[in-house]
Amino acid sequence: xxxxxxxxxxxxxxxxxxxxxxxxxxxxxxxxxxxxxxxxxxxxxxxxxxxxxxxxxxxxxxxxxxxxxxxxxxxxxxxxxxxxxxxxxxxxxxxxxxxxxxxxxxxxxxxxxxxxxxxxxxxxxxxxxxxxxxxxxxxxxxxxxxxxxxxxxxxxxxxxxxxxxxxxxxxxxxxxxxxxxxxxxxxxxxxxxxxxxxxxxxxxxxxxxxxxxxxxxxxxxxxxxxxxxxxxxxxxxxxxxxxxxxxxxxxxxxxxxxxxxxxxxxxxxxxxxxxxxxxxxxxxxxxxxxxxxxxxxxxxxxxx
Amino acid sequence: xxxxxxxxxxxxxxxxxxxxxxxxxxxxxxxxxxxxxxxxxxxxxxxxxxxxxxxxxxxxxxxxxxxxxxxxxxxxxxxxxxxxxxxxxxxxxxxxxxxxxxxxxxxxxxxxxxxxxxxxxxxxxxxxxxxxxxxxxxxxxxxxxxxxxxxxxxxxxxxxxxxxxxxxxxxxxxxxxxxxxxxxxxxxxxxxxxxxxxxxxxxxxxxxxxxxxxxxxxxxxxxxxxxxxxxxxxxxxxxxxxxxxxxxxxxxxxxxxxxxxxxxxxxxxxxxx
Numbered sequence: 001x002x003x004x005x006x007x008x009x010x011x012x013x014x015x016x017x018x019x020x021x022x023x024x025x026x027x028x029x030x031x032x033x034x035x036x037x038x039x040x041x042x043x044x045x046x047x048x049x050x051x052x053x054x055x056x057x058x059x060x061x062x063x064x065x066x067x068x069x070x071x072x073x074x075x076x077x078x079x080x081x082x083x084x085x086x087x088x089x090x091x092x093x094x095x096x097x098x099x100x101x102x103x104x105x106x107x108x109x110x111x112x113x114x115x116x117x118x119x120x121x122x123x124x125x126x127x128x129x130x131x132x133x134x135x136x137x138x139x140x141x142x143x144x145x146x147x148x149x150x151x152x153x154x155x156x157x158x159x160x161x162x163x164x165x166x167x168x169x170x171x172x173x174x175x176x177x178x179x180x181x182x183x184x185x186x187x188x189x190x191x192x193x194x195x196x197x198x199x200x201x202x203x204x205x206x207x208x209x210x211x212x213x214x215x216x217x218x219x220x221x222x223x224x225x226x227x228x229x230x231x232x233x234x235x236x237x238x239x240x241x242x243x244x245x246x247x248x249x250x251x252x253x254x255x256x257x258x259x260x261x262x263x264x265x266x267x268x269x270x271x272x273x274x275x276x277x278x279x280x281x282x283x284x285x286x287x288x289x290x291x292x293x294x295x296x297x298x299x300x301x302x303x304x
Numbered sequence: 305x306x307x308x309x310x311x312x313x314x315x316x317x318x319x320x321x322x323x324x325x326x327x328x329x330x331x332x333x334x335x336x337x338x339x340x341x342x343x344x345x346x347x348x349x350x351x352x353x354x355x356x357x358x359x360x361x362x363x364x365x366x367x368x369x370x371x372x373x374x375x376x377x378x379x380x381x382x383x384x385x386x387x388x389x390x391x392x393x394x395x396x397x398x399x400x401x402x403x404x405x406x407x408x409x410x411x412x413x414x415x416x417x418x419x420x421x422x423x424x425x426x427x428x429x430x431x432x433x434x435x436x437x438x439x440x441x442x443x444x445x446x447x448x449x450x451x452x453x454x455x456x457x458x459x460x461x462x463x464x465x466x467x468x469x470x471x472x473x474x475x476x477x478x479x480x481x482x483x484x485x486x487x488x489x490x491x492x493x494x495x496x497x498x499x500x501x502x503x504x505x506x507x508x509x510x511x512x513x514x515x516x517x518x519x520x521x522x523x524x525x526x527x528x529x530x531x532x533x534x535x536x537x538x539x540x541x542x543x544x545x546x547x548x549x550x551x552x553x554x555x556x557x558x559x560x561x562x563x564x565x566x567x568x569x570x571x572x573x574x575x576x577x
Contacts (some may be wrong), residue, residue, distance in 0.1 A: 007428065026539040032305065046539075054555025059532050061542035063353045068534060072541045075557065219349045247349065270534040271344065271352060273306065 003287035004294045009239050010162035010187035012124050018280040021243055021266030022047050022100035027086040034273035040280050042096040047128050052078035057210040062199045067218030068196055071211035079115055087121050096123030106154040113139030113158035118289050124162035127155055130193050142168035145180035156185030166190035178232040190241040191229050195221050219245040219269040226258050233259020249282025260298040311399045319455045321383050322393050328378035333362045333507045336410025337435035338528050342536040344402040351388040353534050358431030381430040409566045411435050411526055415503045420520040423448045423489055423514050425506020426456045427539035431528050432505055440466050450485025454478040486513040498523050515569035525569040531560030538562035546573040
């Protein structure tokens with residue numbers, strides 16, 4: 001018997017729990033040779049801003065044991081070019097496209113949310129709150145519960161589409177951040193973004209990345225991500241989307257057990273461009289082999 | 305294209321430099337000179353990221369016995385610089401590798417019968433052999449190979465066998481002219497009154513110097529760049545380089561993996577490191 005792999009995030013029903021993570025899958029089209037997009041639950045675009053952004057100088061990435069650091073600097077085409085050049089492709093695919101976006105003031109966030117709300121091809125919005133709030137002297141939205149709530153509320157007022165807030169792990173208490181965003185109207189929470197780290201070139205006595213620090217992703221962060229998903233899922237009522245070092249179907253299922261309703265595959269797509277599809281198929285096979293009829297029965301089913 | 309390749313041969317051709325031949329699907333033999341492959345060194349998570357290598361050569365091995373199928377192959381030339389390439393050098397015949405490619409753009413050969421000037425620094429020669437193999441079909445080809453010592457000059461005999469006229473330069477004078485290979489290139493251009501077309505791959509400093517020669521002497525010049533990349537297909541945006549128009553206000557970043565690795569040198573900004 002074929003297991004039922006579908007899950008629901010607010011008003012959005014996904015054929016299976018596997019999405020691609022923002023910044024690791026371009027705008028979808030880049031991977032069409034390697035992934036049949038209609039075999040995965042959803043895909044998330046590269047983070048969008050009002051104006052195009054150049055990003056950081058190079059080196060922007062470096063490999064570390066079991067992972068990689070990136071400091072791309074949110075390079076993206078901007079919302080106008082996204083609408084003109086990228087949206088037509090989204091129309092051709094029968095899989096929900098989720099637009100990830102960021103701003104530097106709550107007003108900018110709201111403006112982007114409103115513009116994305118008007119695009120029928122965008123199924124849901126994912127807010128990246130890991131940017132500095134230029135208005136409040138560079139305080140990062142993602143590390144201050146009140147600021148995160150204000151951004152979430154501003155976006156909430158601007159869109160009726162499912163609103164997902166992507167949380168930063170670089171906080172003292174991620175549960176407090178999760179509750180703040182839930183309280184301000186988030187329909188779901190993506191947990192986690194990258195962990196801030198750095199790499200040093202000993203001989204040159206210099207940081208490897210031009211930006212000095214970068215975001216750590218890949219299998220190295222999976223245990224941290226699992227712990228945070230588990231903590232957040234217990235504390236909130238909205239669905240949690242688990243992210244962090246998922247390389248295989250079993251990794252993904254561990255996140256589901258920890259309380260995630262869906263997962264996002266990130267760095268794995270760089271290593272193996274077909275990863276998201278293979279993970280979706282592998283999860284289904286795992287359930288089928290064990291006679292589990294419905295993936296939803298595994299959400300938060302960790303026996304403590 | 306993604307495929308499993310079986311290693312046919314993996315040998316050190318000069319201290320620290322290796323040449324690997326592996327099986328490939330027939331499509332690989334259509335790779336353009338300058339294109340590259342992303343190699344997953346092993347299936348574990350350390351090293352995690354694939355390594356990019358220029359296509360050194362492709363071809364078809366004739367069967368060893370009647371009735372067997374011809375075997376298309378792919379060759380890469382690499383220098384052991386870190387954990388990934390060290391592991392690669394430890395692999396043997398019949399070991400398997402996971403490969404993505406061919407990726408990126410290739411060189412534009414230019415018109416027939418025109419003098420072709422190939423400039424390679426160290427392991428930068430890697431994508432230039434396949435190019436030379438094509439160019440000798442319709443043009444006179446000269447190779448300018450440079451390195452710190454004679455150990456950095458790779459596969460010169462192979463180029464000579466193609467009928468390429470080879471010029472060498474080493475910084476320590478252990479082979480060829482002592483000094484930088486760009487000086488040798490310049491003296492050739494001086495002799496021919498700046499005729500021909502330049503194709504270069506090597507360290508950034510060398511490419512910058514070659515690009516400047518091309519500009520000053522109005523000789524068309526293409527360069528193949530290296531970039532630290534995770535995906536090879538334009539998604540990670542790790543490997544970008546700057547186009548001529550780049551500034552903080554008008555960003556002009558280009559992906560080495562999808563818009564390159566071969567660029568017209570005049571399209572790039574060289575002032576930055």
